[in-house]
Amino acid sequence: xxxxxxxxxxxxxxxxxxxxxRFAFTFGRRSWLCALGYGYVVGQIFGAVxxxxxxxxxxxxRFVPAAAIQVALCVLLAVVLRHSxxxxxxxxxxxxxxxxxxxxRWLVIVIAAVLVLxxxxxxxxxxxxxxxxxxxxxxxxxxxxxxxxTGELKRFVSPDEWLQISSSTHDxxxxxxxxxxxxxxPLIQVWSLGPTHTWxxxxxxxxxxxxxxxxxxxxxxxxxxxxxxWPLALGATYMALSLPILDTHAALAGYGDLPLSVIFCLAFxxxxxxxxxxxxxxxxxxxxxxxxxxxFKRPGIAWALTFLPFLMFAVxxxxxxxxxxxxxxxxxxxxxxxxxxxMVRAHPADLGDSVESLTANLFTWENWxxxxxVAIFLLLLHRRRRWSNELSTAGTTLALGVAFLGAALWGTGxxxxxxxxxxxxxxxxxxxxxxxxxxTLLVQRDILRVARSTASRNAWRKTRARVNGTAP
Amino acid sequence: xxxxxxxxxxxxxxxxVLSNSSKEESRSRSLRRGVAFAIxxxxxxxxxFLVAGIAQEMGWLDSRMDGRGRLGVDSDAPVASVGxxxxxxxxxxxxxxxxxxxxxxxxxxxPTGLANLPLIRCDCVPRxxxxxxxxxxxxxxxxxxxxxxxxxxELGETQLLxxxxxxxxxxxxxxxxxxxxxxxxxxxxxxxxxxxEDTVGNRLAIEIGNxxxxxxxxxxxxxxxxxxxxDRIISPVLLVAVAIALGVLALWRARPPRSVATLAIVTVxxxxxxxxxxxxxLDLLAKHRATAEEFGSGPIEERWRRGPDGDIYMLxxxxxxxxRDPNQRIFVxxxxxxxxxxxxxxxxxxxxxxxxxxxxxxxxxxxRPGDLIFLTWSRQARYDEKSQRLIWxxxxxxxxxxxxxxxxxxxxxxxxxxxxx
Numbered sequence: 028x029x030x031x032x033x034x035x036x037x038x039x040x041x042x043x044x045x046x047x048x049r050f051a052f053t054f055g056r057r058s059w060l061c062a063l064g065y066g067y068v069v070g071q072i073f074g075a076v077x078x079x080x081x082x083x084x085x086x087x088x089r090f091v092p093a094a095a096i097q098v099a100l101c102v103l104l105a106v107v108l109r110h111s112x113x114x115x116x117x118x119x120x121x122x123x124x125x126x127x128x129x130x131x132r133w134l135v136i137v138i139a140a141v142l143v144l145x146x147x148x149x150x151x152x153x154x155x156x157x158x159x160x161x162x163x164x165x166x167x168x169x170x171x172x173x174x175x176x177t178g179e180l181k182r183f184v185s186p187d188e189w190l191q192i193s194s195s196t197h198d199x200x201x202x203x204x205x206x207x208x209x210x211x212x213p214l215i216q217v218w219s220l221g222p223t224h225t226w227x228x229x230x231x232x233x234x235x236x237x238x239x240x241x242x243x244x245x246x247x248x249x250x251x252x253x254x255x256x257w258p259l260a261l262g263a264t265y266m267a268l269s270l271p272i273l274d275t276h277a278a279l280a281g282y283g284d285l286p287l288s289v290i291f292c293l294a295f296x297x298x299x300x301x302x303x304x305x306x307x308x309x310x311x312x313x314x315x316x317x318x319x320x321x322x323f324k325r326p327g328i329a330w331a332l333t334f335l336p337f338l339m340f341a342v343x344x345x346x347x348x349x350x351x352x353x354x355x356x357x358x359x360x361x362x363x364x365x366x367x368x369x370m371v372r373a374h375p376a377d378l379g380d381s382v383e384s385l386t387a388n389l390f391t392w393e394n395w396x397x398x399x400x401v402a403i404f405l406l407l408l409h410r411r412r413r414w415s416n417e418l419s420t421a422g423t424t425l426a427l428g429v430a431f432l433g434a435a436l437w438g439t440g441x442x443x444x445x446x447x448x449x450x451x452x453x454x455x456x457x458x459x460x461x462x463x464x465x466x467t468l469l470v471q472r473d474i475l476r477v478a479r480s481t482a483s484r485n486a487w488r489k490t491r492a493r494v495n496g497t498a499p
Numbered sequence: 500x501x502x503x504x505x506x507x508x509x510x511x512x513x514x515x516v517l518s519n520s521s522k523e524e525s526r527s528r529s530l531r532r533g534v535a536f537a538i539x540x541x542x543x544x545x546x547x548f549l550v551a552g553i554a555q556e557m558g559w560l561d562s563r564m565d566g567r568g569r570l571g572v573d574s575d576a577p578v579a580s581v582g583x584x585x586x587x588x589x590x591x592x593x594x595x596x597x598x599x600x601x602x603x604x605x606x607x608x609x610p611t612g613l614a615n616l617p618l619i620r621c622d623c624v625p626r627x628x629x630x631x632x633x634x635x636x637x638x639x640x641x642x643x644x645x646x647x648x649x650x651x652x653e654l655g656e657t658q659l660l661x662x663x664x665x666x667x668x669x670x671x672x673x674x675x676x677x678x679x680x681x682x683x684x685x686x687x688x689x690x691x692x693x694x695x696e697d698t699v700g701n702r703l704a705i706e707i708g709n710x711x712x713x714x715x716x717x718x719x720x721x722x723x724x725x726x727x728x729x730d731r732i733i734s735p736v737l738l739v740a741v742a743i744a745l746g747v748l749a750l751w752r753a754r755p756p757r758s759v760a761t762l763a764i765v766t767v768x769x770x771x772x773x774x775x776x777x778x779x780x781l782d783l784l785a786k787h788r789a790t791a792e793e794f795g796s797g798p799i800e801e802r803w804r805r806g807p808d809g810d811i812y813m814l815x816x817x818x819x820x821x822x823r824d825p826n827q828r829i830f831v832x833x834x835x836x837x838x839x840x841x842x843x844x845x846x847x848x849x850x851x852x853x854x855x856x857x858x859x860x861x862x863x864x865x866x867r868p869g870d871l872i873f874l875t876w877s878r879q880a881r882y883d884e885k886s887q888r889l890i891w892x893x894x895x896x897x898x899x900x901x902x903x904x905x906x907x908x909x910x911x912x913x914x915x916x917x918x919x920x
Contacts, residue, residue, distance in 0.1 A: 148783055155790045157802050160721040164844045165855055176848040177825070186854045190865045193850065199826060201847075204840070204855035227799040262769070269776045271724035278783065279721055391734040394724045396775045400740050401768055404747075408761065452722045473761035 029223060033230050036074060036221040037237060039094060044070025047101035050108035051308035053120040057251060064245025065293060065312055067237060072319050073100040075214035082180040088214075089178055090222045108311060115306045121252040125478055131258045138261040142268060146240045152278040153232030162204070163281025164228070169203035171216035172226050180210075211322040212283040228281075235280035242289045242460060243268045249296040250464065253303060254471045256478055267292075267463035272394040272452045284453045287323040290316050291330050291457040295424065296464055298337045302417045313337070329431045330457055336423040340416065347416060351423045358430040365438035373440075381437065381445040394452045395459065402462055409469055421465050428458050533755045537746035537767045544742040545774030548710065548735060552781065555711035567701075568610040570675060570692040577604035577689065580676070590690040597683045603635070604689055605676040613672040616694035617663040618701060621677055624655045624688040627835070627876075628718075630681040634660060634692070639671035647678070655717050658730045659705065663697045682876050684912040710735055713782045715789030726782045735778065739771040808841040810911040811875065815845035817908055818871065818915055826850060828867070832860055832891060833875035842873050842913070862894025863902050872904060872916045882906070882914065889916055 045066030052058040052065075077096035078088050086092040127135055158164045173181050181199060183206035184192060192200050219234040220227060243264050250260035268274070276285040294316040301309035317334060320327035336351055343350060370378050389399045414422065432454055436445055444450035570576070572591045578584065582602025583594045595602045610616075625632060632650040646667040651658040662668035679687050695701045709728035719725065727735070746767050750760065794802040803812040818829070829846055831853035833839035843853045852861065860879055866872070872889060874880055880891035882904070889904045904916035 145780070148780070148787065152783065152787045152790060155787065155796075156716075156794045157799065157806060159716060161840075162721075165840050169844060169847060172844070173848045186852060186859075186861075189852050190861055193828060193852070194865050194867075197826065199850060201850065202852060202855075203843075225799065229794075229799055229802060266772065269772070269779070271726075271779050272722075274779070274783070275721060275724045278786075279716065282721060388723075390740070391737050392723060393726045393736055393775065393779065396772050396779075397736065397740060397743070397768055400743070404764070405761075408764075449720050449722050452724075470761050470765065474765065477759070477762045 032221050032223045033219075033227075033233070034221075036090070036094075036218050037233065039097060040070030040074055040218075041067045042070075043098055043101040044068065044073065047073075047104040048108070048312065050105055050112060051312050053115070053308075057121065057124075058248065060244050060248030061252070062248075064241045064243070064248060065297075065316075067241040068245075068289060068293060069104070069315065070097070070101065071215055071218065071234065071238070072211070073097045073104075074218035075211050076100065078174075078214045078217055079180070079210060082174070087178040088174045088180060088217060090218075090220075093218065104315075108308065112306075112308050112311065115308050118304060118306050120304055120306055122255040124251070124255040124257075125475065127257045127478075131256075131478070134258045135261055138258075138265050142243060142261070142265060145268065145274075146236065146243070149239065149274060149277045150233065150236040153236040153280045154229050155232075156229055158228040158231070158281045160279045160281055162283075163279070165204035166208055167212050167281055167283060168216065168228055168231075169201070169213075170208075170210065171213035171231075172228070173201050174213060175217045175220060175226055183207075208283075209322045209324065209327075211319065212286060212324075215286065216281070232280035235277050235285055238286055238289045239268060239273065239277040242292060245293055246296060246460065246464060249300055250467055252300060253468065254475065256471075256475060259467065259471060259474050259478075263463055263467035266398075267460040270395055270398060270459050270463075272456060273459055276453075276456065282453070283324045284456045287320065287327055287330070288457040288460060290320055290323065290327075292460040292464065294320070294334070295421065295461045298334060298424075299417055299421045299464070299468065302337070302340055302420055310341075326435070326454075329435070330428065333424050333427040333431060335427065336420045340420050348414075348419050351419055355423055355426050355430075358427050359433075362430040362434035362438065365434045369438045369442070373442075378437075378442075381442055384445050384448055385451065388448060388451050389455075398459065398462065402466060405466055405469055418465075418468055421468065425458060425462060425465055428461075432458075533750045533753045533759055534763045534766055536749035536753060537743075537763045538770065539749075540742040540745040541739060541767050541771045541774075544739055545770060548774055548778060551707045552711045552778070555708055567696070568613060568616050568694045570606045570609060570694075572689060572691050576606045576608065577677070578607070579603065580605045581678075590688045593677070593679070593687050593689060595679075595681055595683055595685045599683060601678060601680045602685075602687070603676050603678040605674060606692075607674050609672055609675050610694075611671075613675070613694060614669050615696060617661065617665070617668055617697050618695040618705070619660040619662055620693045620695075621650050621657045621660070622690040622693060623650075623652075623657055623677060624690075625652055625657075625679060625681075626655075626686045626688075627681055628653070628655075630679050630685055630687065632657065632687070633678045635676040635678050636668070636672050637674040638667075638669070639673050642673065650677075653729065656714070656728070661697075682878075682912075684876075706732055713785035715786055715793070724779075726778050736775060739775055743767050743771050803845070808838070808845075811838060811842050811913055812845045814908055814910040814913050814915060815842060815873070818846065818873070819849065821907070822849065822871065827871065828852065829871040829873055830861065830866060831873045831875070832880045833873075833877050834858055834879060835876045838875040838913075842875055846873065860891050860893035860900075862898075863900040864894075866902060866918055868918050868920055870918045871907070872902075872918065874914045874916065876912060882916070887919075 041063070045062050048066045048069050049062045052061045074093060074097045077093035077100065080096050081092040082088040158168045170183060181201055183201050183203055185206055186202045189200055189202040192198055215234060216231045219231045246267055247260050247264045250263055251257060254260055273285065273288065276282055294313045297309045297313040297316070300306070301313060313334070317331045320331045335354065339350060339354070340347060388394055435441060436451065436454060441450055572586065574586060577591055579593055580603045582596050582599060584604055585592050591604060593602045593604045619634060621632065621634060623632070632652055633647045634650055635645050635647045637645055648660060648662060648665060650660055675692060677689055677692065679685070709731035712727050747764060750763050755763065794805050803809070806812065825848070828850045829852070831839045831842045831846070831851060833842065836855070836858065839853050839858060840855055843851045843855070874882070874889070880889060882889050887903060887905065888901045890899060890901045892898065893900045903919040905919055907915045907917050
């Protein structure tokens with residue numbers, strides 16, 4: 028019975044969200060993947076919003092009223108998307124698919140099996156133990172637990188404020204390690220417990236594993252739309268989902284970084300697809316998800332601002348690349364100034380140690396497998412080719428993310444946390460899967476050329492066999 | 500008619516395709532040659548990882564080591580010369596006495612020629628991350644003097660201690676001890692002490708063992724995903740990257756077109772990536788086995804009880820059973836961020852006050868009669884049993900504060916008091 032109660036919020040998020048965002052994608056079997064991936068995430072967000080609205084309206088932080096609000100929001104989104112995206116019907120939504128036969132087909136089967144096994148393993152581990160990582164029970168789980176157990180959106184304040192308020196009034200206030208953090212992640216945790224009445228912080232892990240799975244499904248769908256070749260789409264999805272630091276955040280659930288990264292990557296893929304196909308549905312998905320980024324973590328505001336190149340693409344009607352170069356130069360110059368000023372004034376000695384730590388984190392330890400080696404190498408390999416608008420805009424967005432991280436990590440008091448390796452990889456997490464998607468767009472032309480030549484060679488062999496009368 | 504038309508179309512198709520076939524074949528040959536050159540080094544490295552993992556799992560590495568000694572744990576040794584010790588099924592549990600700050604477990608009988616085995620690993624698990632750990636020894640030529648060397652440890656894992664350049668690790672060693680300093684009640688679990696000869700073979704075996712040792716979730720920051728031991732000399736990721744670079748250099752000599760180069764690089768990277776990922780998956784499997792063993796599959800209360808903070812949970816739960824008023828205030832006092840954070844978490848949704856970050860304690864003027872105080876490991880606060888007063892340094896000025904309190908419960912160094920006045 029309890030297992031069913033815990034599955035209810037997951038199913039509601041998946042079904043409600045999928046049906047709501049279905050209208051943003053075309054109808055057809057292939058686009059179901061995108062709808063499922065994006066739908067689950069949107070369904071989870073709407074569930075959390077439902078809890079917040081229910082609590083704020085005085086119905087309490089309770090599952091039933093929140094579920095009613097979630098369903099209403101899903102219906103509203105479906106209606107809005109259906110009416111506003113009619114113009115998308117005549118627009119191409121995907122490239123023509125390239126059939127994957129022989130080795131390609133086996134590759135697809137093996138990768139899909141590996142991904143399914145991976146999700147199963149991560150799901151088991153994520154739900155096997157109570158909230159384990161530090162911040163999960165220091166600043167996210169604290170709020171979720173209080174709101175779940177009291178059924179009210181209780182206020183969190185600093186320890187000193189707690190003393191003042193608690194001594195002078197009878198207001199029930201709480202304190203934790205980060206009382207000012209936004210409410211969306213704790214509310215997603217509360218939503219994950221559905222209609223149950225016992226605080227069970229191991230069950231919350233299921234949502235984190237499902238978010239990773241949703242990212243995988245959405246990425247496979249978006250990549251197949253863009254490249255039209257299953258081995259490449261699934262291979263790149265495997266690459267993104269096998270990043271150890273990302274998987275660790277799913278196995279040890281409870282931090283806000285995984286949800287933030289999933290939302291960022293989903294928005295990034297939707298925005299890139301919008302440039303490619305110019306379908307309003309993709310733009311709508313990107314805008315919807317970006318609007319919620321700041322409610323996951325405060326840096327979400329800066330991550331949303333990195334989408335400036337996509338906005339420029341939408342409003343600027345002249346050659347884009349010089350403008351993008353200008354924005355990038357400005358961002359890196361600004362970041363450099365902030366870093367230099369901070370380092371000179373505050374901690375010049377930290378610079379050497381933090382560079383050493385950066386190298387170890389990105390290139391020596393297992394955090395990212397080989398991602399950053401591959402990224403640097405492929406960028407060097409493809410530096411001279413003429414990049415499409417899609418590549419230029421997406422690449423500039425990621426580069427702005429790098430500039431933002433540089434300024435935030437080396438230009439503020441966070442520089443010490445790079446040295447002791449407690450922040451760097453978490454801060455980089457949103458860029459990880461998005462970089463995998465971008466690198467796939469970068470190499471797709473070459474891979475598809477080889478795949479097509481293999482396909483044409485196979486076709487030639489078949490034709491020759493038919494002419495010779497040896498065809499089966 | 501129909502078959503004649505079909506045959507003509509096929510021939511036309513064949514001619515069209517044949518015109519491109521020589522170019523295609525040439526590209527194909529180039530592709531095969533390039534990929535073959537590139538694949539070899541990374542495949543070798545990945546195979547080494549796989550064989551190393553199997554060797555570690557099967558215990559082959561241990562049996563291959565030359566010159567090895569172990570100070571084991573049994574009913575004869577070690578003996579707690581300072582503090583308290585007890586032999587359990589998991590090992591020897593050494594505890595700092597209630598009025599002390601150090602504990603020592605001693606082996607008075609050691610293998611002969613121990614000084615020839617300078618690579619020492621204390622197979623020990625300290626409970627607290629800031630416990631100071633040392634290995635002590637005595638020599639026959641200077642029996643009145645005790646020599647010592649610090650053992651580094653992180654996240655409950657001790658690092659290899661290399662005494663090959665320590666001038667005191669020489670002669671006839673007649674006794675060895677493991678000493679640790681910490682809070683009263685601190686414990687360390689000792690499985691034994693391993694000593695090995697300093698040979699290239701042993702160093703290599705240790706390094707391979709470091710790559711292939713899988714471990715449970717041990718409190719390592721979620722910002723890091725390190726597989727195997729932290730103190731390895733060569734990083735497996737770096738090794739795979741170097742192998743890929745060698746392959747790519749070999750490929751470059753063939754000067755393939757960019758599409759072929761890209762495909763070859765993708766293939767090579769995929770092999771390296773899959774090899775590294777297999778390690779990650781095996782590590783996750785090992786972690787899951789350890790998690791399932793530690794927490795079981797019972798209800799959440801059972802899992803909390805079996806967790807590393809089970810003592811804190813049980814005391815907090817008894818407090819919540821006794822005080823159901825939602826406005827009950829409770830203050831958590833403790834030096835250790837983990838202990839005070841876990842205590843605060845388990846006490847929710849009571850109105851808990853604690854400073855998660857700095858651990859600063861409030862002034863006594865903010866605490867009322869009827870409030871509760873949960874005291875976990877602390878040097879800032881102490882309970883004076885005679886006067887029944889809790890005394891601590893707190894408030895903005897860090898002055899000495901005191902309150903009349905009544906103890907309500909105690910579990911392994913964690914105490915709950917009710918404030919009387």
